[in-house]
Amino acid sequence: MASNFKTIPIIDISPLLKKRDDPNMSEDKGVLEVCNLLDRACKEAGFFYVKGHGIPDSLINAVKDVTRDFFDLPYEEKNKIKLSAVTGYRGYQRIGENITLGVPDMHEAIDCYREVTPGMYGALGKSLEGSNMWPSNPSNFKLLMEEYLGLLIDLSRRIMQGISIALSGSPNMFEGERAGDPFWVMRIIGYPALSDSTNAMKLDNDIGCGAHTDYGLLTLVNQDDDITALQVRNRSGEWISAVPIPGTFVCNIGDMLKILSNGLYESTLHRVINSSPKYRVSVAFFLEPNFDAAIEPLECCVQHTGGIAKLERAVYGEHLVRKVLTNFIM
Numbered sequence: 156m157a158s159n160f161k162t163i164p165i166i167d168i169s170p171l172l173k174k175r176d177d178p179n180m181s182e183d184k185g186v187l188e189v190c191n192l193l194d195r196a197c198k199e200a201g202f203f204y205v206k207g208h209g210i211p212d213s214l215i216n217a218v219k220d221v222t223r224d225f226f227d228l229p230y231e232e233k234n235k236i237k238l239s240a241v242t243g244y245r246g247y248q249r250i251g252e253n254i255t256l257g258v259p260d261m262h263e264a265i266d267c268y269r270e271v272t273p274g275m276y277g278a279l280g281k282s283l284e285g286s287n288m289w290p291s292n293p294s295n296f297k298l299l300m301e302e303y304l305g306l307l308i309d310l311s312r313r314i315m316q317g318i319s320i321a322l323s324g325s326p327n328m329f330e331g332e333r334a335g336d337p338f339w340v341m342r343i344i345g346y347p348a349l350s351d352s353t354n355a356m357k358l359d360n361d362i363g364c365g366a367h368t369d370y371g372l373l374t375l376v377n378q379d380d381d382i383t384a385l386q387v388r389n390r391s392g393e394w395i396s397a398v399p400i401p402g403t404f405v406c407n408i409g410d411m412l413k414i415l416s417n418g419l420y421e422s423t424l425h426r427v428i429n430s431s432p433k434y435r436v437s438v439a440f441f442l443e444p445n446f447d448a449a450i451e452p453l454e455c456c457v458q459h460t461g462g463i464a465k466l467e468r469a470v471y472g473e474h475l476v477r478k479v480l481t482n483f484i485m
């Protein structure tokens with residue numbers, strides 16, 4: 156359960172990455188220090204910043220630049236890759252199309268998912284079958300995003316190794332049938348400035364993305380510098396801002412890791428309000444379990460939390476599909 160945190164910790168994960176391929180990594184002092192910090196952050200806030208992650212600033216910034224360039228295009232151009240049930244819920248959604256708690260979100264986005272081929276997960280994966288829709292403009296968009304995706308899949312799995320050591324002492328808890336062949340999601344998002352409501356594009360409300368938890372294991376958000384908009388809820392209900400720190404990712408725990416940890420780690424509520432006069436972009440990457448994984452509290456976590464499994468088993472793909480189908484009315 157989240158505490159009354161007032162700030163979100165910053166964790167330098169470079170000691171963890173340095174020992175990435177060392178079979179005895181979980182005995183390394185530097186690694187254990189990082190795991191301790193991860194453990195504390197996951198218990199207290201469910202949110203932390205990572206630095207020392209090895210992803211070049213130039214790539215982090217280029218990803219935001221092409222995102223801004225894409226959302227700057229006319230609506231007709233963006234809508235060439237329109238999201239629908241037929242595209243497996245991949246592609247572009249206009250402002251107000253995504254819904255949180257029944258209220259339209261004041262953001263536009265491109266949603267991407269790991270490819271699901273026909274029949275791959277049977278009935279479970281049917282609604283998400285498809286491959287990603289990339290815009291042809293900006294011309295380097297797809298290449299850049301795919302390079303970025305490859306690096307973030309690897310990075311997020313390394314952070315999960317640290318979390319695995321924190322929970323169980325072994326780096327391999329999320330290998331095999333839990334998350335050895337992980338699903339992933341990426342949302343490329345733009346939040347109009349509040350002042351836009353005086354222009355042609357009248358905003359219905361000021362909530363860029365309503366309060367929600369993320370669905371999977373671990374989220375890594377690459378957010379715009381200079382605009383404070385992401386807010387995280389602490390136990391007493393205060394909204395704590397995740398102020399941008401250039402060169403870092405904002406990381407947070409998803410629903411599946413909450414279950415696996417038997418509630419030791421929280422999938423913390425968060426929301427986005429862009430009250431600045433500038434358009435805000437962010438790119439959120441979500442590492443998820445195997446699509447067909449049945450997720451239940453890990454034995455070691457049950458032991459640490461009084462010996463009783465407090466959270467119910469969930470099939471990850473069912474959880475995701477249920478969410479996606481209620482995020483859009485179509």
Ligand SMILES: N=C(N)NCCCC[C@H](N)C(=O)O
Nearest residue numbers: 254255256340367369370482
């Ligand atoms: N894949 C993830 N985590 N997407 C997060 C989007 C949150 C908003 C969504 N309308 C909702 O209500 O969940």
Ligand SMILES: O=C(O)CCC(=O)C(=O)O
Nearest residue numbers: 342376378385427437439
């Ligand atoms: O834009 C952000 O900073 C966060 C977005 C988010 O929470 C999400 O897409 O799940």
Ligand SMILES: [Fe+2]
Nearest residue numbers: 367368369425
């Ligand atoms: Fe989120």
